[in-house]
Amino acid sequence: MEYETITGFDPRRYLGKWYEIARFDYRFERDMYAVTAEYSLRSDGKIRVVNTGRRGSPDGPTVTAEGKAKLGAPKDPVRPGFLKVSFFGPFYAPYYILALDPDYQYALVAGKRHKTLWILSRQPQLSQETTQQLLDVARQRGFDTSKLRFVEQSNRTPY
Numbered sequence: 001m002e003y004e005t006i007t008g009f010d011p012r013r014y015l016g017k018w019y020e021i022a023r024f025d026y027r028f029e030r031d032m033y034a035v036t037a038e039y040s041l042r043s044d045g046k047i048r049v050v051n052t053g054r055r056g057s058p059d060g061p062t063v064t065a066e067g068k069a070k071l072g073a074p075k076d077p078v079r080p081g082f083l084k085v086s087f088f089g090p091f092y093a094p095y096y097i098l099a100l101d102p103d104y105q106y107a108l109v110a111g112k113r114h115k116t117l118w119i120l121s122r123q124p125q126l127s128q129e130t131t132q133q134l135l136d137v138a139r140q141r142g143f144d145t146s147k148l149r150f151v152e153q154s155n156r157t158p159y
Contacts, residue, residue, distance in 0.1 A: 003096040003110055003141065005081030011047065011071065013104045015039045018120040020053075021106075021131065022148040026116050028065070028087075033058040033152050037120065039069070046070045049085060058152050069095065099137045108134045110143070117143050124153040 020035035029035065035053035042048045047069040054060040067087035072094060073079045081097035099108035106121045119126065119134050126134075135145045 002082075002094070003098060005079050006097050006100045007078075007080060009080035009097060009100070010104075012041070014107075015041060015047070016122070018107070018122060019124045019153055020151045021119040021121050021126045022150045023118045024116050024147050025149045026111075029053070031056055032063065033060065035151055042068065047083075049087075098141060099134055106130055106134070108137055110138075110141070114143055117145075117148065119148070 016039060018037045018039070020037065023029060023035075032053035032055060035051065038050045038052070040048045040050075049067040049069050051065045051067075053063055055063050065087055067085055069083045069085045070092075071080075072082035072084045076082075081100065083095040083097070084092035085095045086092045094112050096110045097107055098110055101107070104122070106119070106126055109118045109120060110116060117138060119131065135148075138145050138148075
């Protein structure tokens with residue numbers, strides 16, 4: 001299943017550190033706290049993705065996964081917020097940006113078939129009002145937001 005994504009997406013503005021505010025508890029992130037995603041440009045034009053978190057508690061051992069991303073439909077101007085992300089060799093998963101702050105301060109991102117959903121922010125916390133707006137968008141898109149797990153962030157850097 002594909003989703004309608006945001007328009008006017010600038011991948012360079014998306015680079016940098018994002019904090020995971022909430023997520024569907026997908027198996028690769030189960031029992032993870034203080035999760036961040038850092039995006040940077042690679043020399044081949046793709047995007048380096050480094051996900052970092054702490055296992056078991058906000059102060060638990062650090063776990064890091066490195067992957068890569070690329071525009072999912074680079075020649076399709078209707079779907080600029082569609083990326084493909086890979087943490088496992090040549091296998092890519094869809095990454096749909098469903099909502100994005102005009103200043104790139106928070107985002108709502110989904111994977112395929114309503115199985116994955118993330119609320120991301122440039123800061124470790126997001127206002128209740130903004131969180132509610134993103135939850136409303138997710139519900140309008142058919143996501144069961146009761147499945148979201150809000151991520152406890154540590155007061156200190158996870159790495």
